[in-house]
Amino acid sequence: VATRSHWQADLRDAPDALVATSAERYDVAVVGGGIAGVSTAYWLHRLEPGLRVVVLEGEHLAAGASGRNAGFLLQGADPDYATTVDRLGRDVARRLWELTMETRQGLVEALGGEDVGLEEHGSFVLAGDEAEDERLQRSEVLLREDGISVFYLPPAAAEALGCRGMKGALVVPTGAVLHPVRTVHALADRSGAAIRERCPVLGVATTGDNVELRTSQGAVRAEKAVLALNAFLPRLLPDFEALVRPVRAQMLVTAPVTRRLHVPVYSHVGYFYLRQLPTGEVLLGGARHLHADAERGYDDATTPVLQADLESYLHEHFPSLAGGEVVRRWSGTMGFSPDGLPAIGRLPGEAHVWGVAGFTGHGMAYGFRTARAVAAAVLGLPDEYSDLLSVSRLSRGPHASADSSGPA
Numbered sequence: 517v518a519t520r521s522h523w524q525a526d527l528r529d530a531p532d533a534l535v536a537t538s539a540e541r542y543d544v545a546v547v548g549g550g551i552a553g554v555s556t557a558y559w560l561h562r563l564e565p566g567l568r569v570v571v572l573e574g575e576h577l578a579a580g581a582s583g584r585n586a587g588f589l590l591q592g593a594d595p596d597y598a599t600t601v602d603r604l605g606r607d608v609a610r611r612l613w614e615l616t617m618e619t620r621q622g623l624v625e626a627l628g629g630e631d632v633g634l635e636e637h638g639s640f641v642l643a644g645d646e647a648e649d650e651r652l653q654r655s656e657v658l659l660r661e662d663g664i665s666v667f668y669l670p671p672a673a674a675e676a677l678g679c680r681g682m683k684g685a686l687v688v689p690t691g692a693v694l695h696p697v698r699t700v701h702a703l704a705d706r707s708g709a710a711i712r713e714r715c716p717v718l719g720v721a722t723t724g725d726n727v728e729l730r731t732s733q734g735a736v737r738a739e740k741a742v743l744a745l746n747a748f749l750p751r752l753l754p755d756f757e758a759l760v761r762p763v764r765a766q767m768l769v770t771a772p773v774t775r776r777l778h779v780p781v782y783s784h785v786g787y788f789y790l791r792q793l794p795t796g797e798v799l800l801g802g803a804r805h806l807h808a809d810a811e812r813g814y815d816d817a818t819t820p821v822l823q824a825d826l827e828s829y830l831h832e833h834f835p836s837l838a839g840g841e842v843v844r845r846w847s848g849t850m851g852f853s854p855d856g857l858p859a860i861g862r863l864p865g866e867a868h869v870w871g872v873a874g875f876t877g878h879g880m881a882y883g884f885r886t887a888r889a890v891a892a893a894v895l896g897l898p899d900e901y902s903d904l905l906s907v908s909r910l911s912r913g914p915h916a917s918a919d920s921s922g923p924a
């Protein structure tokens with residue numbers, strides 16, 4: 517039985533796609549209606565307003581990970597900056613921090629006041645042990661040297677937050693959270709694109725100067741195409757199995773309890789992540805590292821053992837939030853890249869087809885700004901992050917292996 521997230525619970529079923537006809541032609545077809553797909557459509561519209569763009573989504577907007585995540589806008593590539601500096605180098609770490617800040621700021625500007633549940637009260641990274649505590653202290657120093665203001669709090673202050681058994685905390689004032697499904701819909705509304713839901717793409721072929729997308733509803737032709745499928749890319753094109761690996765993440769939500777937590781929290785290197793909604797529900801995800809083998813693949817299901825670990829975490833570390841009954845559990849499929857960063861590139865041998873994938877559990881934090889780089893690549897325009905995000909970096913040699921970049 518497929519799961520449905522807290523955010524997807526009150527979505528209506530998408531209407532059937534209009535049957536495509538051979539007369540249906542676009543300048544750009546974007547495949548995938550998650551945060552990456554709708555953001556790419558949005559940026560294509562911003563960069564070249566007259567373009568005719570279509571988004572082809574197999575189920576409904578935000579059906580994938582984009583509708584199932586925690587809605588955290590992580591700042592930087594890992595919950596602690598020292599880890600990013602160690603694995604990717606200082607310059608890349610700083611640029612990734614800027615990219616995620618630009619995502620947050622860009623969303624605020626693009627969505628201009630629309631209620632997408634955005635809360636910009638900062639975020640907390642809590643240390644689960646001494647080693648993580650030491651990395652948070654180092655992160656504070658490194659970030660401040662790089663001109664980014666964050667604050668380290670010692671364990672006693674972290675306890676004052678109401679959490680138990682943690683070491684110190686890093687306060688990140690620019691951290692934020694949002695409602696991911698509302699965000700995807702708001703961007704789709706502002707993209708000027710035609711949205712075709714229940715329209716899975718079954719094949720992609722270039723014929724002459726056109727790309728033909730074979731869908732369950734007929735063929736759609738476009739001059740260019742972008743595959744924004746993240747974890748699902750290898751399902752359409754198995755050659756990409758080495759680039760993006762499907763990894764499951766699970767979450768739960770409880771009935772409302774008195775609101776005590778006003779900021780999102782990451783702990784245990786991002787392997788646990790927790791937030792409380794203004795209406796009191798507690799959302800909690802993670803524990804994947806305790807079940808690494810079981811959490812590989814596309815199976816949309818929750819498991820009693822991992823869910824029990826989530827509940828134990830809540831009782832042990834946030835007892836004041838643990839009183840609500842669990843009212844929903846769900847899962848989603850993330851797409852992990854070899855170095856933990858999203859990758860953008862033209863498909864080999866396809867002059868008119870681009871792909872973006874590999875958000876490695878951080879697509880809400882990276883997606884909107886990354887999509888600008890995708891749109892720029894499609895239009896032949898420069899983007900300051902195109903080198904950082906280009907898939908060609910992976911053939912130049914790995915930055916470093918990254919399997920731990922939380923949350924999720």
Ligand SMILES: Cc1cc2nc3c(=O)[nH]c(=O)nc-3n(C[C@H](O)[C@H](O)[C@H](O)COP(=O)(O)OP(=O)(O)OC[C@H]3O[C@@H](n4cnc5c(N)ncnc54)[C@H](O)[C@@H]3O)c2cc1C
Pocket residue numbers: 547548549550551552553572573574575576577578579580581582583584585586587588589590715716717718744745746747748752764765766767801847848849850851873875876877878879880881882883923924
């Ligand atoms: C439980 C969980 C918690 C997470 N928490 C966070 C978080 O707090 N912050 C954060 O930044 N990230 C988080 N993530 C990761 C984040 O959700 C993803 O990185 C991001 O949503 C990826 O977006 P996307 O648009 O690339 O892919 P997706 O959202 O997966 O979108 C791909 C879309 O393509 C569609 N599709 C698939 N195949 C086809 C086809 N053949 N034709 C047409 N359409 C197709 C799918 O239906 C889907 O809608 C979490 C993920 C999970 C699962």
